[in-house]
Amino acid sequence: MSDLAWSMSSKVLAGILIYGGLGWVLDRWLGFDAIFLPVGVILGAAIALYLVFVRLDRSSSPEGRNR
Amino acid sequence: MAVDLAVPSFDPECHLGSGCGFPAPGADIFFFDPVWTFTILGIEFNITKQIILLVLVGAAVVGFFWYAFRRPALVPRGAQNVGEMGYLFIRDGIARDTIGKAGDRFVPLLFTAFFLVWPLNFLGILPFAQIPVTATFAIPVAFALVIYFTWVPLGIKRQGVGGFFKAMTMPPDVPKAMYVLLIPIEFVSNFLVRPFTHCVRLFANMFAGHLLIATFSVGAFYLLSASVLGIIGSTASFVVAVGMTAFEVLIQFLQAYVFTMLAAVYLNDAVHGH
Numbered sequence: 001m002s003d004l005a006w007s008m009s010s011k012v013l014a015g016i017l018i019y020g021g022l023g024w025v026l027d028r029w030l031g032f033d034a035i036f037l038p039v040g041v042i043l044g045a046a047i048a049l050y051l052v053f054v055r056l057d058r059s060s061s062p063e064g065r066n067r
Numbered sequence: 068m069a070v071d072l073a074v075p076s077f078d079p080e081c082h083l084g085s086g087c088g089f090p091a092p093g094a095d096i097f098f099f100d101p102v103w104t105f106t107i108l109g110i111e112f113n114i115t116k117q118i119i120l121l122v123l124v125g126a127a128v129v130g131f132f133w134y135a136f137r138r139p140a141l142v143p144r145g146a147q148n149v150g151e152m153g154y155l156f157i158r159d160g161i162a163r164d165t166i167g168k169a170g171d172r173f174v175p176l177l178f179t180a181f182f183l184v185w186p187l188n189f190l191g192i193l194p195f196a197q198i199p200v201t202a203t204f205a206i207p208v209a210f211a212l213v214i215y216f217t218w219v220p221l222g223i224k225r226q227g228v229g230g231f232f233k234a235m236t237m238p239p240d241v242p243k244a245m246y247v248l249l250i251p252i253e254f255v256s257n258f259l260v261r262p263f264t265h266c267v268r269l270f271a272n273m274f275a276g277h278l279l280i281a282t283f284s285v286g287a288f289y290l291l292s293a294s295v296l297g298i299i300g301s302t303a304s305f306v307v308a309v310g311m312t313a314f315e316v317l318i319q320f321l322q323a324y325v326f327t328m329l330a331a332v333y334l335n336d337a338v339h340g341h
Contacts, residue, residue, distance in 0.1 A: 006329060007256065010264050014256035047248050048256075054238050 008052050015048025016041050083292040092281040097202055117200045124186045157181055165331035169338050181327040188319035191277050192312050202273040211266035214330045222337030234340035265329055272322045276315045283308035
């Protein structure tokens with residue numbers, strides 16, 4: 001998993017973009033200024049960090065070292 | 068065939084105190100007038116300094132390695148030594164280290180990537196060339212797309228469409244409900260953000276490095292005048308420009324290495340799964 005260090009930033013970026021974007025769309029749709037956008041940004045970052053932890057956990061466990 | 072070599076906004080009369088203001092180099096120093104323009108099938112082609120350098124570098128790299136391995140001897144000497152060092156650096160240092168034994172078959176691709184990107188970066192400090200070709204965004208984009216359209220079809224071929232996308236977007240040992248939230252992130256980060264960061268990392272480093280050197284070089288020239296501030300400032304700026312040039316040598320190698328290493332990481336995902 002030498003890949004992990006490099007993909008961390010892109011995962012967090014992707015999380016913020018997707019869920020932030022989703023929040024922005026919800027705001028437009030429901031007529032708010034910015035309620036779901038910040039919620040989406042924080043949620044996206046949190047989910048992305050969870051994803052990084054999951055990947056990290058697997059790569060550092062003995063059975064994860066398959067190469 | 069006159070190739071425009073000078074910094075476009077360069078004025079030899081402009082110094083501190085002559086009232087012209089500091090001619091800060093901007094993005095315009097990366098754009099050169101086309102040397103030759105022609106049209107094929109309604110598409111206009113502009114041959115600029117970067118394109119000429121790209122072709123020259125390609126020819127020089129092919130020429131060097133052809134020369135190095137023209138009569139391979141068991142005990143290598145001279146150019147063959149250098150060529151083998153380069154080959155082993157890519158094979159052992161990047162391909163086998165990242166992909167494992169299966170990486171051997173990707174050595175030609177990775178070798179080509181590294182020994183194109185590095186010299187193209189190096190042109191940034193080569194006298195008379197003095198422009199990193201990789202600081203033209205289209206060039207790293209083209210390289211990154213070649214890698215992208217290698218590892219994605221390869222992954223589909225090796226693991227099947229379902230298997231490949233499952234490996235790339237569904238991390239194991241995760242509660243099933245989380246997949247709804249995770250799959251979009253994994254998909255965007257692995258298939259959309261990845262090729263983007265792959266080329267932007269190279270482009271931005273070379274662009275910024277070139278701009279830094281140009282700024283301090285122009286600064287040293289601009290500050291050169293008969294005053295204490297001028298002499299001290301000009302000397303300091305020149306020293307920084309020289310230091311930046313030395314630093315740039317390191318960055319050029321490092322970015323070529325990172326670009327190749329990431330290509331190997333992506334190929335590994337295609338061969339072994341994410």
